[in-house]
Amino acid sequence: MYDRALLALDGLRGNLKERSVHYNSEMDKKLDAEVKLLRDVRRGIDSDEFTFFIQPRCDINTGKIISGEALVRWNHRERGFVSPGEFIPVLEKSGLTLIVDQLIWEKVIAWQGKRIKDGDECIPVSINLTRADLFSIDVKKTLKDLCEKYKVPRRLIMIEISDKTYNDVDKEILAMIKEISDAGFPLIIDGFGSGYSSMIMLQAVQPEVITFNMKVLNDEEGHITKAAVILHTVANCVQVMDIPLIVKMVETDEHEQYLKKFGCRYAQGYHYYKPMDVSSLEKIIKVRENVDYSGIKGWLEEANEEPEEPETSVIENSKGKNFFREIVDIRRQVRRKVGAE
Structure with missing residues (x-):
């Protein structure tokens, strides 16, 4: 009885609308599925089933790739690729995010190192950091050691900090992020404008790039709502500060037209490229006309061009x-x- 009550209570976590919940048999089924998935995750880590895809970021005026974001993928030995929406919550809940993050960091940096060794040009690729990473290990030392091991310039490894990482404006976290940025790893503030914490971040560190998520402007059918004024405001804000803006989850012609209307230059989303394995990406960037290796430019730099x-x-x-x-x-x-x- 007590165990079932705890199981039901666990379903209320993070739900501010409900004040009570009743146990039902579906909760046991859900728990059994999570336990099985967790076992598979642990085995997948040991069997090296976790890898990364890269989603390119583009200059919307030219269509050329200017950088990319590394995204974790799980190639299950029986099921094939498992949806991130299914396994990432299990990673976070079990504390295994830290292990998988480090696996992905090394694979990304090793891939960059191999391209450099082979004489190929590289685009900057961002990796994601979480609160668990920052509080559990010396992230700066870990990344510096990996870049030294694979002989990769730090400027090619961009550090993406999501709003979940800094949303409580923790001074200790801000100090750690600043140390990593000062060590030469370009910093990306992800999800800018989602709250007060974004402004605090800008006071503490100087990011190389800011991202804005297009999904906050969409209605249920994916169309832009009147909330598009938020994007316009964010674009104006970062223009004044001369920080490049990348708009994420751009998926339609309508989205792109709004970006151009508000003077946004860089975008990421299915409208341009879906996340892909490195072999597919390499075929695209092998054609030099598909890539702008000069990278992301600030607003003032664009004006001076x-x-x-x-x-x-x-x-x-x-x-x-x-x-x-x-x-x-x-x-x-x-x-x-x-x-x-």
């Missing part, structure tokens, strides 16, 4: 100055004041 603006975008004031250039100057002044320059 173009010596002259098209006539349709030039607004002259009474002194005849280019209004666009004045905006650039204002951004530089703001960045100096907040210590970004």
Whole structure:
């Protein structure tokens, strides 16, 4: 009786809408399935069944790949590839995320190292860090050692910090993240604008890239809602700070049109490329026209790339100055004041 009550109570965790719950036999079935999956996960770790796919990130103006994100995948020996939505919660609940994360980090860095050894050019690839990683191991030392082992420049390994990692504005976490960034690993703040914590992160560290998730703007049918003003606001904010913005989960022409409307340049999603194994990615980036190895550029760098603006975008004031250039100057002044320059 007591065990069943605990099992029912476990189903309430994180659910703020319900105040009570009743036990039913389906809960036992769910628990049995989780236990079996956990056994399979442990065996999968021992059997090296966990690998990574990479989802490219693109310049929407050219369609060229500028970087990628490494995503964990589980190739089950009997079931084939298991949905991340099925096994990742089990990893998190069991504490095995730390082990799998380190496996993926090494595989990503080893792959980059092999390409360098073979004389191939590399795109920067981001790996994900969790709170468990930061509190359980010396992440900075682990990554430095791996880069040294496989002779990979740190600039090619981008560190992606999700809002789940820093959402309680923990000063200790911010200090650890800053140390990793200061060691030469480019920092990505994932899910920017999802809460107050995003602003705290910007005060503590200077990220190379910020991402915004398109799904927060979609209605149930995947169409953009009036909440698109959020994306517009985020785009304006990072423009002033001169931090490149990558919009994730771009899946339709409608999504892309909104990005262009708000001046966004970089995107990631099924509209461009789905996550793929490294052999498939290598076939794509082997064609040089598919890749921009100059990487992600800041807003000011983009402005300085173009010596002259098209006539349709030039607004002259009474002194005849280019209004666009004045905006650039204002951004530089703001960045100096907040210590970004």
